[in-house]
Amino acid sequence: MTDVRLKPTAKGLSGSITVPGDKSVSHRSIIFGALAKGKTTVRHFLTGEDCLRTIDAFRALGVSIQQDGDTVIIDSAGKDSFTEPTVPIYFGNSGTTARLLLGVFAALPFHITAYGDASLTKRPMDRVVIPLRQMGAKINGREQGKYLPLAIDGQNLSALTYHTPVKSAQVKSALLLAGLLANGETRISEDVKTRDHTEQMLRSFGASIDVTGTTVKVQGGQQLIGTDVYVPGDISSAAFFLVAACLVPGSEIVLTNTGLNDTRTGILDVLQQMGADMEIKEHDIQAAGERIGDITIRYRPLKGTEIGGNIIPRLIDELPILALLATQAEGETIIKDAEELRYKETDRIEAIAATLRSFGAEVESTPDGMRIPGSQSLTGATADSFGDHRIGMMIAIASLIATGETVLTDADSINISYPSFFADLRALQD
Numbered sequence: 001m002t003d004v005r006l007k008p009t010a011k012g013l014s015g016s017i018t019v020p021g022d023k024s025v026s027h028r029s030i031i032f033g034a035l036a037k038g039k040t041t042v043r044h045f046l047t048g049e050d051c052l053r054t055i056d057a058f059r060a061l062g063v064s065i066q067q068d069g070d071t072v073i074i075d076s077a078g079k080d081s082f083t084e085p086t087v088p089i090y091f092g093n094s095g096t097t098a099r100l101l102l103g104v105f106a107a108l109p110f111h112i113t114a115y116g117d118a119s120l121t122k123r124p125m126d127r128v129v130i131p132l133r134q135m136g137a138k139i140n141g142r143e144q145g146k147y148l149p150l151a152i153d154g155q156n157l158s159a160l161t162y163h164t165p166v167k168s169a170q171v172k173s174a175l176l177l178a179g180l181l182a183n184g185e186t187r188i189s190e191d192v193k194t195r196d197h198t199e200q201m202l203r204s205f206g207a208s209i210d211v212t213g214t215t216v217k218v219q220g221g222q223q224l225i226g227t228d229v230y231v232p233g234d235i236s237s238a239a240f241f242l243v244a245a246c247l248v249p250g251s252e253i254v255l256t257n258t259g260l261n262d263t264r265t266g267i268l269d270v271l272q273q274m275g276a277d278m279e280i281k282e283h284d285i286q287a288a289g290e291r292i293g294d295i296t297i298r299y300r301p302l303k304g305t306e307i308g309g310n311i312i313p314r315l316i317d318e319l320p321i322l323a324l325l326a327t328q329a330e331g332e333t334i335i336k337d338a339e340e341l342r343y344k345e346t347d348r349i350e351a352i353a354a355t356l357r358s359f360g361a362e363v364e365s366t367p368d369g370m371r372i373p374g375s376q377s378l379t380g381a382t383a384d385s386f387g388d389h390r391i392g393m394m395i396a397i398a399s400l401i402a403t404g405e406t407v408l409t410d411a412d413s414i415n416i417s418y419p420s421f422f423a424d425l426r427a428l429q430d
Contacts, residue, residue, distance in 0.1 A: 002411045004422070005406070006380075006399035007404075008400055012248050012250025012299060013248050013428040014251065014253060017241070017255060017424045018255070018258075019238045019241070020047070020237055020419070021044040021233065022197075022233065022234040022236075023050060024169070024197045025201070025229075025231045025232065025288065026046040026054075027051055027054050028100075029072070030051070030055055030072070032201050032202070032204075033205075033229075035078060036206075037224070037225060038226030039075050040074040041228045041229070042071065042073075042074070042229045043070065043230050043231065045070045045231055046417070047070055048418065049092055049093065049094075049416045050093060051094075053090065054096075056089075056090070057089050063076050063081075084111065088113040088114065091120055091148070093120050094416075095120060098120060100170060100173050100177060102128050102129065102132060103132065104177050104178070106155065107155070107156075107178055107182060109154050110152075111153050113149060114152065115148050115150075116148045119387055121148050122147065123344075124147065125141070125150065126145060126146040127165075127171050128174045131160060131175055134160055135175075135178055135186075137157060137178070139151070139152050139153075156182075157181065158184065160178070160188075161186070163188075163191075164188065164190045166340065167190065169197070169263075169313070172188050179220055180202070180207065180224075181220060182220040186220065188215070188217075192310045192313055193263060194313045195263040196263045197261065199211055200288065201288055204229065206222075207224055230288065232291075233257050234258075234417070236417070237418050238255045238295065239321050239322075240397050243322070243325045245297045245298065245299055246271065246299060246300070246302055246328075247400060247401050248299060248400055248401060252296070254294055254296045255294065255296075255297075256294045258292065258293060258295055259291070259292055260280070260291040261291060266314030267318040268280070269315075270311070271302075275303050276302060277299070277300040279297075280293055281294045281295075301329075302325070303329055304326060304329040304331035305329075307338075307369075309337055312337045312340075316338065317390060319338055319341060321393070321397065322335070323370060324394050326374060328374065328401070329375075330374050332371060332372065333371075334369070335372070339368040339369075346386040346387065346391065348388065349365050349368075349370060351386045352365075352370065355395060355398075356398075359379060359380070359383070360377065360378055360379045361378060378402040379404060380403060382409065383407070384410055385409065385411065386410075386413075387413050389416040392411055393418065393421060396422070
């Protein structure tokens with residue numbers, strides 16, 4: 001574990017950066033590239049630890065995957081060319097790898113054992129396992145398959161009609177993947193539309209799907225065809241610098257080639273709601289069906305707001321950094337309907353509250369969110385990332401405006417999604 005010592009910034013942030021590739025799109029580009037026949041070239045791939053776990057999993061199935069920096073080339077003859085892995089497959093800390101690949105593994109004619117690190121082993125998998133069993137999957141593990149490690153005996157799956165009880169794109173995607181490999185038409189519906197990268201990428205790889213409102217239908221047995229994918233900059237990573245510019249007086253930064261998928265841009269809606277000085281220039285071209293553009297943001301004092309309801313699935317990963325921003329806005333900010341945060345790498349509600357309190361902030365945690373008074377002063381602290389990359393980056397951004405020195409412990413967790421985070425932060429300070 002690495003500790004990083006941080007000091008407040010002496011001036012406004014300025015300059016232009018391109019944040020690493022979107023984590024969700026990077027995972028899916030490997031999954032669909034492996035399932036497809038032919039060559040898939042992925043550019044601007046996120047080389048964070050989570051996405052590398054997905055590459056390792058398909059290499060264990062015999063798929064040829066070559067990586068050169070942030071370019072990945074996948075040569076596959078499709079799922080029928082996969083071979084049974086000889087050792088258990090390790091998912092590390094990656095909940096996306098675990099849940100999505102359960103949907104794939106359940107339909108392969110193999111016995112596969114999968115496990116994760118200490119954090120992932122505590123995260124619930126039954127939200128995927130239960131509906132997969134309804135499709136005929138045989139998955140066994142601790143507490144009736146609620147937690148990793150899991151043993152999967154692949155089966156011929158039947159189509160499923162299912163309404164997801166949780167707001168989770170991972171659950172939806174896992175079932176769509178299983179449906180793609182199953183017999184018949186699978187229909188997945190949700191109360192609120194969650195991120196739709198899976199649907200967008202299925203089309204890019206030549207699949208036919210139907211999306212009507214919050215219901216997605218996919219016909220089993222379709223063969224994907226290899227294609228070229230450019231991964232947009234991850235809006236969840238960009239969020240840390242968007243907020244940093246709103247926190248540090250005199251800042252003006254540009255985040256280029258950033259993903260603008262409507263199911264992910266809740267952070268932009270909230271910033272505009274709080275009064276941010278922001279411009280978005282969308283590109284004419286799209287990347288693997290994903291909208292992409294440049295975001296310019298300048299410092300301006302903001303006002304507190306209420307964040308809840310249908311916007312939560314569109315910014316669930318950005319709530320840690322928005323909570324920090326709330327401590328500096330004028331008036332109170334209320335975050336609600338975000339109980340899903342309690343099932344992330346950590347119980348993020350408690351981790352966010354505890355971290356902000358360590359900086360001297362007042363935060364009231366609630367069962368589904370928090371209440372945060374604004375216009376608070378922060379004091380440098382020794383703060384632990386709890387092994388959570390987004391908490392780690394939130395601490396680093398807080399240090400920009402906290403008086404005195406901040407010590408971030410277990411900074412290595414940031415490598416999960418943003419290996420170049422500190423280099424990009426320094427570039428905006430120089």
